[in-house]
Amino acid sequence: xxxxxxxxxxxxxxxxxxxxxxxxxxxxxxxxxxxxxxxxxxxxxxxxxxxxxxxxxxxxxxxxxxxxxxxxxxxxxxxxxxxxxxxxxxxxxxxxxxxxxxxxxxxxxxxxxxxxxxxxxxxxxxxxxxxxxxxxxxxxxxxxxxxxxxxxxxxxxxxxxxxxxxxxxxxxxxxxxxxxxxxxxxxxxxxxxxxxxxxxxxxxxxxxxxxxxxxxxxxxxxxxxxxxxxxxxxxxxxxxxxxxxxxxxxxxxxxxxxxxxxxxxxxxxxxxxxxxxxxxxxxxxxxxxxxxxxxxxxxxxxxxxxxxxxxxxxxxxxxxxxxxxxxxxxxxxxxxxxxxxxxxxxxxxxxxxxxxxxxxxxxxxxxxxxxxxxxxxxxxxxxxxxxxxxxxxxxxxxxxxxxxxxxxxxxxxxxxxxxxxxxxxxxxxxxxxxxxxxxxxxxxxxxxxxxxxxxxxxxxxx
Amino acid sequence: xxxxxxxxxxxxxxxxxxxxxxxxxxxxxxxxxxxxxxxxxxxxxxxxxxxxxxxxxxxxxxxxxxxxxx
Numbered sequence: 339x340x341x342x343x344x345x346x347x348x349x350x351x352x353x354x355x356x357x358x359x360x361x362x363x364x365x366x367x368x369x370x371x372x373x374x375x376x377x378x379x380x381x382x383x384x385x386x387x388x389x390x391x392x393x394x395x396x397x398x399x400x401x402x403x404x405x406x407x408x409x410x411x412x413x414x415x416x417x418x419x420x421x422x423x424x425x426x427x428x429x430x431x432x433x434x435x436x437x438x439x440x441x442x443x444x445x446x447x448x449x450x451x452x453x454x455x456x457x458x459x460x461x462x463x464x465x466x467x468x469x470x471x472x473x474x475x476x477x478x479x480x481x482x483x484x485x486x487x488x489x490x491x492x493x494x495x496x497x498x499x500x501x502x503x504x505x506x507x508x509x510x511x512x513x514x515x516x517x518x519x520x521x522x523x524x525x526x527x528x529x530x531x532x533x534x535x536x537x538x539x540x541x542x543x544x545x546x547x548x549x550x551x552x553x554x555x556x557x558x559x560x561x562x563x564x565x566x567x568x569x570x571x572x573x574x575x576x577x578x579x580x581x582x583x584x585x586x587x588x589x590x591x592x593x594x595x596x597x598x599x600x601x602x603x604x605x606x607x608x609x610x611x612x613x614x615x616x617x618x619x620x621x622x623x624x625x626x627x628x629x630x631x632x633x634x635x636x637x638x639x640x641x642x643x644x645x646x647x648x649x650x651x652x653x654x655x656x657x658x659x660x661x662x663x664x665x666x667x668x669x670x671x672x673x674x675x676x677x678x679x680x681x682x683x684x685x686x687x688x689x690x691x692x693x694x695x696x697x698x699x700x701x702x703x704x705x706x707x708x709x710x711x712x713x714x715x716x717x718x719x720x721x722x723x724x725x726x727x728x729x730x731x732x733x734x735x736x737x738x739x740x741x742x743x744x745x746x747x748x749x750x751x752x753x754x755x756x757x758x759x760x761x762x763x764x765x766x767x768x769x770x771x772x773x774x775x776x777x778x779x780x781x782x783x784x785x786x787x788x789x790x791x792x793x794x795x796x797x798x799x800x
Numbered sequence: 801x802x803x804x805x806x807x808x809x810x811x812x813x814x815x816x817x818x819x820x821x822x823x824x825x826x827x828x829x830x831x832x833x834x835x836x837x838x839x840x841x842x843x844x845x846x847x848x849x850x851x852x853x854x855x856x857x858x859x860x861x862x863x864x865x866x867x868x869x870x
Contacts, residue, residue, distance in 0.1 A: 655839065682824065
């Protein structure tokens, strides 16, 4: 058997079900790795080793008795610390909520537990999922396992770093302007922002009501589809929850891309935000590979990244202001500088600005929908640069907004980011696939073909 | 408040105080000024719809249960 820490969730669950692997053995191996690596990586805000070990023992007993809870029986999972886990703090990596203890599981956590997953602990994030890698918070920022001197992306930083480092096979993140896909890009894993409303947000601390998404972060495409199978589904108590039928997201993983029509949004990385040459070259490699495997690649145009980012920002900061306004008035010093600077703009946006952005949003949805009428999916850049050095605040500030992810928070389309290759410096480069509403299965189909061709699931940090 | 166009220092201070940010203005004046600049920049970069009939998204949906989705 492969090293336990590199086992996929699907393989681990299969081995547990076949009684070839004890959940306790798996948990002990991962806790040992956490003890060795986390002092450098800062992935955990709260490691719940005792409860996780107890849950692993219970899972072992259930497996021996032939009672499997579901497709993730005995599989450890990490949870971003803006998502509630009953009895544990939800701090949002902030002094503001340092004493906030969750009284119930978020719906997505409850679904994972129902499928047999074991919560390992709460993971570091950018403050309230919007700050940046900050040294002025109660916990240090997570670091990139490919090179500890580099940023692992954010805001789901601990989720990305921990999955890539082999501390757990799967994690939950959240994505309001790219926060699942950014760490997936920087850490060389697979991160999905599902269609808006596909995964319940109940029990997740909000950043922006109409832009927030919860998504799976994994080392393989198959695990991502499996995790989405578990967490997707209607929630009548989440006002944004969709009534769409969910499930069977991995049913087309082996079908390949022959005959598929894929639109390449080249202007994102060529003219809107010119990408680092290694990123541009990696994107051409992905496109060329898929073309060689039979996909029909054609160029498509969408509104510019600059305008998508502006609309995202106006909506996000207006909605975030109603959440954070009271604290920003009374306790501005309890925020880190980056989060404070990113949350305060809401005070300077008017009702007119917000409604105009919402009107432009509908037009943008129409433009992306029009592009997706002629193709089955889109391919475009995720991050325009390799991960920045975490200590170089100016470089991180410069590269942070250089990305192609926010458009699909604005429009709500599903978008998946994954490794496109490695830079000469040994850091992950990324690509993004975007699909029609509720057509995540097609994204997984394309992503799996690229993963198979390039072997990205076999590439791990040194 | 009309819109976050380009703002001078007086306007920034006025808007910040109206938003109840007296404490932030006193303790973190640079962050408040940077925030105002960010807001202005975002509004300037957006092409606001000019068609009076352009609707906002998401729309009001009377009679629909929460969770109707997109």
